[in-house]
Amino acid sequence: MSKKLLNIREVKLLPIDAEFYVMGVASRLSRRVDRNNNPFWEMTLSDKTGDLDGKIWTNSSWINRQGGDSFPVDPDNCGLTFEGKSIGIAGKVGQYRDLMQYNFNEVYYLDQEQYPPSGFIKTSPVNAAYLEDQFRDLIAQVKHKEIHDFLLSVFFTKYNLWEKFKIWPAATLLHHAYVGGLLEHSVSVAIGARDIAKHYEAFQVPVNMNIVIAGALLHDIGKLESYSIDTTPRNTVKGNIMEHIVLGSNMFLKFAEGENLDENITNAIAHIIVSHHGLREFGSPVLPATPEAMIVSAADDLDFKLNYWKSQIDAMGTQSEFTDYLSFVDRRLWRGVDIQ
Ligand SMILES: [Fe+2]
Ligand SMILES: [Fe+2]
Incomplete structure (x- = not known):
């Protein structure tokens, strides 16, 4: 866990192959199985700067860090509920079919008192x-x-x-x-x-x-x-x-x-x-x-x-002009031009 701690917006600006460490709330987590019946998970990690969708593959590690200790756990059989909790992720940026893919290689169940989920939750930007x-x-x-x-x-x-x-x-x-x-x-x-x-x-x-x-x-x-x-x-x-x-x-x-x-x-x-x-x-x-x-x-x-x-x-950060295709609005959104 020596990598620099980034927020989610910063993670999204990283190039392919970059490694990152990020903390947030697991706002959703779903368990799936691949073609060979091996389990993998899709997690959305959220902090005040955004949401990050990541994949947790079968060979990823799940680690309980409550109370200062660190020990590996089996996510299916550890009695911990990760969804809705504060989570740390050590991951790496990959690519799948021209899109960035975030691989969550180490999933840390953080000490929930030291890092309460409420600390990562977004609030309205309007006063x-x-x-x-x-x-x-x-x-x-x-x-x-x-x-x-x-x-x-x-x-x-x-x-x-x-x-x-x-x-x-x-x-x-x-x-x-x-x-x-x-x-x-x-x-x-x-x-x-x-x-x-x-x-x-x-x-x-x-x-x-x-x-x-x-x-x-x-x-x-x-x-x-x-x-x-x-x-x-x-x-x-x-x-x-x-x-x-x-x-x-x-x-x-x-x-x-x-x-x-x-x-x-x-x-x-x-x-x-x-x-x-x-x-x-x-x-x-x-x-x-x-x-x-x-x-x-x-x-x-x-x-x-x-x-x-x-x-x-x-x-999206400042480098791109367009978002990826967004199925919800059936289009890619454009930043537009900045006319002074
Ligand atoms: Fe409405
Ligand atoms: Fe409505």
């Missing part, structure tokens, strides 16, 4: 106090008293989602997958949707601003039930089997009933929640059918894509 101010300001801009009071009840008084909402991630990977990501994403979507709605009001499309803001702030509340943040963001059982759109509409309808929210208002907001992914193949059972739902869905899609672009370009 938390700024986001809270913006969130409260958006609610204040809802002039319809019943909707305004409903939002206060859901987020701050009767149902008090706020304590969870302000720290929750918006995803387990891909976009806003960090502490505070759900608040950052919801505020950004709501401000974007509000501004788009203002534009269309001026262009004579009738848009209800109260519904737009309320729908945008509530559109992803199901993520409070579909993700947990034990260490890194991960799916809950409910999240895996019902997903945040179903969970969110259930939560919203329960709150609406508890607050006796007007039926028309309830329908308009529920429609935004269930349609916001914009396409059936993206998980929405119905497509946006009102100006308010079309606007929130468009703002949501843009906010996700821009956050994804930023995280991928940041992770």
